[in-house]
Amino acid sequence: MIKPDWIAVDWGTTNLRAWAMLEDGTVGSRAESALGMVHVEPGRFEATLESMIGGWLTDDRSTQVVACGMVGADRGWVHAPYREAPCTPIAPGGFALAPVRDRRMNVVVVPGLMTVTPSPDVMRGEETQIAGLFSGSPEFHGIACLPGTHTKWVSVRSGQIAEFQTFMTGELFDILGSKSILRHSVDPRGWDGDAFSEAILLGMSDPGMIAARLFSLRSESLICGLEPAVANARLSGILIGAELASTRPLWQERDLIVVGSGKACSAYGSALRVLGKEFTEIDSERAVTAGLGHARRVFGQMACPDG
């Protein structure tokens, strides 16, 4: 049985992921479930986490758990109020300690960030991935894109998050494909690379047409028997294309790192390749575990300033 040095946790809205971290900084084991914040009753946070990581705990000592994400939201396990950007992604202030009964663990929660310019915005979890990005590329100066349900575009320089903006493109894609009239025309599991590439270019031109192009998927399905897999790829392309049209000033002339994994990340990657934009990719697991490791060191220095 693995008894980790410490445990890294990314507890978001829809997912809970945990890693048993070894002394050498590598991942000894990983666990994942759909028990995101929205599926956990108030008062059930500790029990939910224990059901996942209980096997990694030992009676000998209190294992440190470092967590980021919606777990620190107002209605999360413990409230870790937003820090305000521009700032370093992780700083000594603002950590919150979750109330824990089990003596085998203690839980430190990383606060999210907020910004007021260019428009009010918030993040919880992505600041930790940016900290992880810095641990590998401390000098990085440019823009980081973190694809997901709520994709973040984060301007970073000198080890700081300067500003950021969130696009709810991924959520639009999800609810349009499952809850709108388009659900009759798209297959959420289907894909067609060529249709996606064409839709990216279409979506970038005149993005105000977005609501018409979306309905056109329905019409084309009714009139011309549009393939549901093609419709799904085109739905994604229309939405991501509109986002890339408006974020172009952010990424066009700057170094770009895409931090992520899974379908959303590969869709953004494909789109950027269509546009001839070079970028570096960082796997989100690597970024978040590195960022949580950094948070643990910062928290430790704060707790033991002479250590």
Add this chain to the structure above:
Amino acid sequence: MIKPDWIAVDWGTTNLRAWAMLEDGTVGSRAESALGMVHVEPGRFEATLESMIGGWLTDDRSTQVVACGMVGADRGWVHAPYREAPCTPIAPGGFALAPVRDRRMNVVVVPGLMTVTPSPDVMRGEETQIAGLFSGSPEFHGIACLPGTHTKWVSVRSGQIAEFQTFMTGELFDILGSKSILRHSVDPRGWDGDAFSEAILLGMSDPGMIAARLFSLRSESLICGLEPAVANARLSGILIGAELASTRPLWQERDLIVVGSGKACSAYGSALRVLGKEFTEIDSERAVTAGLGHARRVFGQMACPDG
């Protein structure tokens, strides 16, 4: 008890509306329910309609019911295949007769329209409203906007529908306010006219920012306590503004008629006033009953060419 000359029916996706039409062309009585196509089991169309209009029927004769909308769709009561634009909104061909057991009524269904350019599109019901528009303004040459769940922009000239395009802006507004993360931040019944006007102008500039501006409603609610009523008006303005930016070439230099009623129609009206665009308004009930009356005459001439 009213025994109408004939009965007008608009049977859409989410609503069923019927009017008892008198010989002088006026409305003797009206009925409305939420029993749209999506809420009617296959095989229950006749019973559903009878439950609403049964009191208007008489044993003496078979009352003619003229219906438009999704009732003629592939999965409706009877399939009335799309006619292809450019064309007159109502023509002798294409009517379908619904299978009816009750001898007190006969049901004629108006076919919808489809178009392939500028992009594949379909309508069911709006063609009848345009026919109604022509009955009052036979010489109208310009653009008609029919706000709704799926707003239609229809170019008309010489009594014909030249082309049209559908924006699913209304459905986006509905599902974002009720099924996305924004449901925690908007009050679907709230409104703020000034916030709406500002959001129209915002939405028109750089519409590719739409997914970011939507998320910003959530952030501003978390950070600054944005009022849910203000957020709802802004949500509507951002979406309609993007649509108005892209449809501007259609309406800017042309005569514009807005056909509609209710909240969607007044939102589009407010937006157009913000932009200084003059337009004429036609109530959708007046348009659809006039259009169904026209359809009845066209069908009658076809059935009795010497009449």
